[in-house]
Amino acid sequence: MDLLSKNIYYDSIGRRPPEVEICDVTLRDGEQTPGAAFTMDEKIRLAERLDEIGVEIIEAGFPVVSSVEKETIKRVAQLGLDAKICSLARSKREDVEIALDCDVDIISIFIATSDIHIEYKYHSRYETVRERALDTLEYAKSHGVVVRFAAEDATRTPIPRLKDIFLAAEARGADYVSIADTVGILTPATTEYLVSEIKDSVRKSELCIHCHDDLGMATANTITAAEAGVKQLHTTVNGIGERSGNAALEEVLLALRLEHGIDKYDLSRLTSLSRLVEECSGVKVASNKSIVGRNAFAHESGIHVAAILENPITYEAYPPELIGAERSFILGKHTGRRALLGVLKHMGYHDLSRDQLCELVDVIKECRERKQELNSDRLAELVKKVVKR
Numbered sequence: 001m002d003l004l005s006k007n008i009y010y011d012s013i014g015r016r017p018p019e020v021e022i023c024d025v026t027l028r029d030g031e032q033t034p035g036a037a038f039t040m041d042e043k044i045r046l047a048e049r050l051d052e053i054g055v056e057i058i059e060a061g062f063p064v065v066s067s068v069e070k071e072t073i074k075r076v077a078q079l080g081l082d083a084k085i086c087s088l089a090r091s092k093r094e095d096v097e098i099a100l101d102c103d104v105d106i107i108s109i110f111i112a113t114s115d116i117h118i119e120y121k122y123h124s125r126y127e128t129v130r131e132r133a134l135d136t137l138e139y140a141k142s143h144g145v146v147v148r149f150a151a152e153d154a155t156r157t158p159i160p161r162l163k164d165i166f167l168a169a170e171a172r173g174a175d176y177v178s179i180a181d182t183v184g185i186l187t188p189a190t191t192e193y194l195v196s197e198i199k200d201s202v203r204k205s206e207l208c209i210h211c212h213d214d215l216g217m218a219t220a221n222t223i224t225a226a227e228a229g230v231k232q233l234h235t236t237v238n239g240i241g242e243r244s245g246n247a248a249l250e251e252v253l254l255a256l257r258l259e260h261g262i263d264k265y266d267l268s269r270l271t272s273l274s275r276l277v278e279e280c281s282g283v284k285v286a287s288n289k290s291i292v293g294r295n296a297f298a299h300e301s302g303i304h305v306a307a308i309l310e311n312p313i314t315y316e317a318y319p320p321e322l323i324g325a326e327r328s329f330i331l332g333k334h335t336g337r338r339a340l341l342g343v344l345k346h347m348g349y350h351d352l353s354r355d356q357l358c359e360l361v362d363v364i365k366e367c368r369e370r371k372q373e374l375n376s377d378r379l380a381e382l383v384k385k386v387v388k389r
């Protein structure tokens, strides 16, 4: 039996799997997580691990930040990875020059397009920032590099203006145009609407989506954008990033695998990469975090554990091995006799009587109601006590 749960409704909708590529921005936006900073060695290790998973593009950093950052991006670009390496640049020729110095494959030039940003950040007018951005783009293209042109705060920008600047960027050779939901206000419905509007105008360059998780919808919006025809999806490992973070790499990849059968990424490396990013960034993963949280495959309820012992697909969307994780059974207040029996068999105890099992279930419940820890050593002690009587 296929242990991957398929979303049967997609067959009714009749959607074909989207053609996508991942641009992982853990090393750039992820590093902008409050308090986070990666060393050069950490960035190199993380880039290698992202490459092993098969992400197509790695955004390595923002070289104007410091000379070490610039050197780090250069080193990542020289690793000879399969992934293309991308570097961020403001709409300034000097930023493009520094990015070119790093020998990256792609330069991502950004300009904020919303009135809010133009007034309070640039203290300027749309026409002025538009010209500056397009001039920078042309300058980068004259050096023969692949250019992504990103509209920052695109989702608080009127659609006609967004079309205007993307069309102008396309005319000047932008290879990609990118919609950045900078403050994370899209919903799946508005994502679909926005993408269909932009796709109507932008024909030559590929679309990108960069979603933030301020309302907890970054992954949903990213997947919706892919289904609406966006090619390049931006992610970070564990969803780290500015404020509430970005769309999580592991969530986007699992959604693509389960919902659309996209099988080109090595998902079995996701759990260990998550732990590495947790360690390097200092940002702890919540236990209930999708995919990589410690509880993602932990089962406590008696009903659930008993069913899982029959067949794990009953209460798991996919098996933990797919992402390099392990299943665990937690004994606690909701544990039932059958579940306990399964767990005990697992631990090598085969011959407890029905009465002994019932007694043990009661002891376990009491124990957890008093908030006492219940690891396997403690459980072994409890079993011995009950068996002796």
Ligand code: MN
Pocket: 029, 182, 210, 212, 241, 242
């Ligand atoms: Mn961002």
